[in-house]
Amino acid sequence: MAANLRIALAGLGTVGTGVIRLLADNGALIASRAGRGIDIVAVSARDRQRDRGIDLAPYAWEDDMTALAARDDVDVVVELVGGSDGPALALARSTLGAGKSLVTANKAMIAHHGLELARLAEDHAARLRYEAAVAGGIPIVKGLGEGAAANRIERIYGILNGTCNYILSEMEDTGRDFAEVLSEAQALGYAEADPTFDVEGVDAAHKLAILASLGFGTRLDFDGVEIDGISRIRAADIAQAGALGYVIRLIGLADCELAGGGGRHLFQRVAPYLVPVSHPLAGVDGPTNAVVAEGNFVGRLLFEGAGAGDGPTASAVVADLVDIARGSAAPAFSLPVEALEASAPVDPGHRRNRAYLRFMVADRPGVLAEITAALRDAGVSIESMIQLGHPDDEENPVLVAMVTHEGPESAVTKALDLLAGSASLAEEPLVMRLLG
Amino acid sequence: MAANLRIALAGLGTVGTGVIRLLADNGALIASRAGRGIDIVAVSARDRQRDRGIDLAPYAWEDDMTALAARDDVDVVVELVGGSDGPALALARSTLGAGKSLVTANKAMIAHHGLELARLAEDHAARLRYEAAVAGGIPIVKGLGEGAAANRIERIYGILNGTCNYILSEMEDTGRDFAEVLSEAQALGYAEADPTFDVEGVDAAHKLAILASLGFGTRLDFDGVEIDGISRIRAADIAQAGALGYVIRLIGLADCELAGGGGRHLFQRVAPYLVPVSHPLAGVDGPTNAVVAEGNFVGRLLFEGAGAGDGPTASAVVADLVDIARGSAAPAFSLPVEALEASAPVDPGHRRNRAYLRFMVADRPGVLAEITAALRDAGVSIESMIQLGHPDDEENPVLVAMVTHEGPESAVTKALDLLAGSASLAEEPLVMRLLG
Structure with missing residues (x-):
């Protein structure tokens, strides 16, 4: 020895x-x-x-x-x-x-x-x-950098923040609102006293940027991650999503395409997504993490496990020590640094998605016409819509939620631009994409 | 270079x-x-x-x-x-x-x-x-032997045969019987011309024995695997399981305990199990494989991906080549051969389970009394029972399916011994345990 x-x-x-x-x-x-x-x-x-x-x-x-x-x-x-x-x-x-x-x-x-x-x-x-x-006890760095090393990785996505996943699945199970569940998560030690990094998606973005570099062979580009958190999600959003056959999860998603000039276009986003209940990530509850990687030969791999906690994190730390003790010589990002490719962030506007849009609006005639006209003018086609009113309370805003047909993200952005500053909107609209 | x-x-x-x-x-x-x-x-x-x-x-x-x-x-x-x-x-x-x-x-x-x-x-x-x-493109050998190397692995179970999983999920989706779906799987190339190794559980047992040695640090013991296949499962079993909130999956399951004298008791079984629909393995459809490993620090890890196919299998082969090219020196079973411990197969009789029992019986008075008396005499307690008769057809046997309360496997074995050779039974009873 x-x-x-x-x-x-x-x-x-x-x-x-x-x-x-x-x-x-x-x-x-x-x-x-x-x-x-x-x-x-x-x-x-x-x-x-x-x-x-x-x-x-x-x-x-x-x-x-x-x-x-x-x-x-x-x-x-x-x-x-x-x-x-x-x-x-x-x-x-x-x-x-x-x-x-x-x-x-x-x-x-x-x-x-x-x-x-x-x-x-x-x-x-x-x-x-x-x-x-990355992802606590899950051996995902090894899984991507060694286990999937034979593949060109085309897409990586997953649940990368246990605090957000705990909060979202608690909101789902109990029907309670974000602030209440966050307080409870803090009391239980699932959320920090200052939860900003977790609930605003920054922690997940750190992990996503690392996975993207490791998987795609591109240079780390944390600043290129588009970041949105979960603090604006209401119990009513989760209920609406549920009625449509979706759960809401904070997803980190990255993909990588060859750009025209030979470079690479890197797309990295952390945001709440509507995930179909039949998708493997929909069943990931509580502080669990899960990562999907799609390779050009292996197809879809999924890794799931505890995303935090002293035992799982210590397990990952000591796995690294065992590797070093065994003399493992794999490069830190699976490729030598000089081989990592530069990439440019890609404009997400051309990405095609279905989207969930939620408006909090004044309960008066014409508001729905104003919203639907803006969507029409921007070329956004509505698949389903629901308005939840307060029959005995005309003072408070009411919720209008809809799901669009598949279309470019730029169209939704344009519709929201058309509505910006409208006196009918009690708060900024919430947009979440549908995964799939 | x-x-x-x-x-x-x-x-x-x-x-x-x-x-x-x-x-x-x-x-x-x-x-x-x-x-x-x-x-x-x-x-x-x-x-x-x-x-x-x-x-x-x-x-x-x-x-x-x-x-x-x-x-x-x-x-x-x-x-x-x-x-x-x-x-x-x-x-x-x-x-x-x-x-x-x-x-x-x-x-x-x-x-x-x-x-x-x-x-x-x-x-x-x-x-x-x-x-x-093992498990096609999933890097499970690396995941267990390196990624989880810091842990004492306590339990390993999963879906290890894509052919069986394809057949079972097709039976589930279409309501068709085993033989018909097997023929189709053969036509599609998901099953071999001679499907025995797959459908009788031998292929899954090969993989389970390998994972058990790798995870537990015990000597390979293929002969110690208890093996049961899926060829006796009927469409009616899948329908009954579904009504109770379960799907049927061929599961390989192994755990390892310290024996009294300092040795190790190794339990290894491949058999169809009833898996609760909320369990991550229940959503694993088609020729996909999935493996769960439970470690004493990392908790539960799940790995999922394509269990066969030229692309995924080539991905795993080349990952091994990359490892060798990088100079990886991990032992083949994560431990040097001399450090692998001997183990003795454990008598499963003391294991406590809920079980699904299915009898094909003659449709005449007294049969149900005979079965329930045997169960009572063996100490098996029935949680729920259903009899599917043929109102217009007294010639053909009818199906009696039941789920027991949790109890030792030996009690069910004893009940079936009491019923052995009974003229009321048109075929040998089918026993499947509930995964839980």
Whole structure:
């Protein structure tokens, strides 16, 4: 057996302590699978005194986490601090720059700085691994970058944020509104105190940008992700979707086409979609994640599992450590950085979809005529429509929901432009596309 | 870049020609991902003259496929011949014995001889890879052996045979009986001319035994798989199951417990199960495969995709080639052969299940009393029961179907023993468990 792999842990929150527990519980099995033991030699976190329910005495302590990268007795640094920049990025740079390998669960850092870090890893013959950064315990980075490596990946989509999926499936099950379910999710620990990154789609966008680069062989382009969240969805939207045979899920979706001049057109969107109840993603409830990848030989692959949590995330972190211990040499993004292609974001206007449109309107004559005229003038054809009034309450706005026939997204955009500023609309219309 | 990986192909059926097409179509991408090109240098098949729609002129031809293993210009042999023994096994032995790596799609050979071949690979510093042998294009071997490598796997189950799944979902959709749908599946190429291995569960059992060894770290034990097929299922069974909220799927299921003396108890079964419509496996239709693995940290992972077909299978074969080109050194069964534990098959009698029992009985007084008395005497409690009679036809047997409350399997076995040989039964009762 080779010498044990010596690791340092930066960050001792639930995932960090989960990694310590996992290596303790499954250590013998992992050593046998990896061909050598995996030893934690040093740790660092903000507060040394905090009671984490585990004994840190066996490990060297560093107050300055960057010092972990400089230790002679460390082969791999595991970064579980979070944040796209700041201490996490400094630690990542020092680690790879010192020729040590880096394992991270930090999706924001990879989405923003993944290429720089991958290049640093290549230059210093180190490994960069981030399985835990995307879809928690699901081995999707390995699945795409190795399992589907023989394919040109044409499309990737899935449920990438467990908090949003929990909230949407709770709203669906209980008929309650967004704000109420969000509060409950916060109380249960499924949502952060500041839920913005989750509910506004930013977290899912980090993961989508990473998957797109990995799958399509394009350069990471987080800024190219079109992002919409779930905070404007009402219980009534979910009820309407349900009546039509759909559930609402926050979907990250990316596809990639050859552009005219030989470059690549990359489409990346995070937004709530109406998913047909018969689609595999419709059955994905609670904080579960699921990713579909379509390859030109393998067809459609689906991966599903826990999207977060200390156990699943620790499982992904340690899978990366086992890979490194076994000597795995796959590039961080499946291709060498120099082989990743540049791409240009594609105008989504020509994409053809059916769409769900919801208007909150004043309950007075002529409003429906105004909306339907705008849709007609923009060339949007209506497949079905429902108006939910308040018979005893003429003060409050009423909900008008409709589903369009398939047509270009630009037509819907034009219709909404025509309606912009209308005194009939009590709030901005909500648009969600139908998946399929 | 390292020197190209030089491969030889044995077997030029649909999968073999699929591999040739895949390497032609995606060759540049694969070379970039693998860090070096993958070149086919030699091929062998039974009939050199057959028109396969591809040009074999660029490749050396060997009449005797075993000669591929002896060629100095070959690094890896890809075995796509099939059959657990015979030429395939001879080729595998010569290849690994010569220190060359072997990639195979041959589930029967791996299920029967996997340990011997893995040991041969270890002894000669060669690689044995068989992603395509289990669940077609789904990267489940990689998912279990690498992606979930940090976990003690506790349970593995899934839909492992696309032919059976196609037949069952067709029966479900059309209400037709087994024989009719099987004929159609044969005409469509979804079932072999001799469908026995598929419909009697043997093919799924090969895959289950492989997954169990890989997941649990136990020695392959194909003979320990309890096998039951789908050929006795009637349209009426599917209708009854549907009325109760279930679909019928052929499931391979394995779990592993520590035995008293420190050994391991391995349970492996392939059988039709009633799957609740809300379960992710219930939505898996047609020739699709899906595998669930439950790990002690990651929780439940699900992998789904095409279970067969030339494109998906070629995708899995070439993923193995990319791994070998990248220098992957993971052991064939995730653990070195000497670390795989012995196990003993466990008596399933103590397993607690709900069960679906179906009797074809003579339509005369007292039959129901006879059956229910036997169930009572064996301690089996009935949750629901239905009898489908033929009001105008007293000659033909009628169907009595019931679902039991949860209880030990041994009680159902005892009840059927009590009824064995009864003149009231027109055929042997059909027992299917409920997945739950």
